[in-house]
Amino acid sequence: MNLSRREFSKSLALAGLGCVTGQWATKKALAAEPKIEAGTGFIDMHTHIGTYTDPKKNLSVEGLLKWMDQFQVEKSVVLPLTSPESTMYLQTTESALAAAKAYPDRLIPFCSVDPRTTHAGSVKSLVNMLQRWVDQGAKGFGEHKVGLNFDDPLMMRVYEACQEVGIPLLFHIDNIRGKDVPGLKRLENALKTFPELNFIGHGPGWWASISGGLTQQELGGYPKSKVKPGGAIDDLMSRYPNLYGDLSAGSGANSISRDLEFGTKFLIRRQDRILFGTDYLAPGQHVPQFELFQKIELPADVRSKIYRENAIKLLKLT
Structure with missing residues (x-):
């Protein structure tokens, strides 16, 4: 059901997210930079800083913060990209840590290392590397976006190290990075092998799997058809x-x-394990999540969990 702007604002207020109006609808609204009070905005599980593919569209830390203010995002997770298949311009863990150190109330750093790097030759060396970053403030590992099968032995080493250190891992799945098959059997192998590691799913292959009956090609794309029964996400969750x-x-x-x-029913059914995120990574980027949540009707407590509470619990932010 479509919500009016007034109804949408009311639902956000009830969810403890402040009085967010229809500011997302127009360019004029984007010019406003409202003050965000602690405990009232979105927590965005997925952003980046730096350059992704276009050197003319570098996203600075200040640029990310300005965008956050425009869209009532109180805090953002900053994800490095450290694998050659993940981006044309690598984004380092050190950059994420430095940004969060400069703005500790707004930015949450993750860490990442390509599992093929020489130093990451053993679980012990990976644990030592990750622990140093965690000691500097890293709250998780990712974006894990690597050109290997999802359960390749090198990938499994990373999962083992994350489980030992005690941080969640945010992964990307498609037909090029974190490769899997319809039904996500390789992901299931990792879930089964590392039951104490919290995995956070992202990417075309993951989200296409909300539906059953996928082909391998569809696993790497954005299917537009109605969802079919038997989706791997519901099954695995x-x-x-x-x-x-x-x-x-x-x-x-x-x-x-x-x-x-x-x-809508899926979000309600999985309300305790769905996390709001945008993947904002370039100035002026269109973000469809805000429009999406104007189109759907969710109970206030479900919105609150998805918008922020699940992230607070998972990342141990309090």
Whole structure:
């Protein structure tokens, strides 16, 4: 059901997210930079700083913060990109840590290392590396976006190290990075092997799997058809309590908007393990998540969990 701007604002207020009006609808509204009070805004599980593919569109820390203010995002997770398949311009853990050190009340750093790097030759060396970053403030590992099968032995080493250090891992799945098959059997192998590691799903392959009956090609894309029964996400979430979903990027928004009736019920059903995210990574980028949540009707407590409470609990922010 479509909500009016007044109704949408009311639902946000009831969820403890402040009085957010229809400011997202127009360019004029984007010029406003409202003051965000602690405990009232979104917590965005997925952002980046630096350059992704276009050197003319570098996103500075200040640029990210300005965008956050425009869209009532109180805090953002800053994800490095450290694998050659993940981006044209690598984004380092050190940059994420430095940004969070400069703005500790707004930015939450994650850490990342490509599992093929020479120093990461053993679980012990990975644990030592990750622990140093955690000691500097890293709250998780990711974005884990690597050109290997999801359960390749090198990838499994990373999962083992994250489990030992005690941080969640945010992963990307498609037909190029974190490669899997319809039904996400490789992901399930990792979930089963590392039950104490919280996995956070993201990417076309993950979100396409909200539906059953996928082909391998569809696993790497953005299916637009109605959701079919037998989706791997629901199945895996029902059996593995260490599995979460990051509702960012076009893939996350598409998974819900392609079938709003199913998507709404899915969000309610999985309300304790779905995390608001945008994948904001370049100045002027269109972010469909805000429009999406104007289209769907959710109980206030469900919105609050998805918008911020689940992230606070998972990342131990209090």
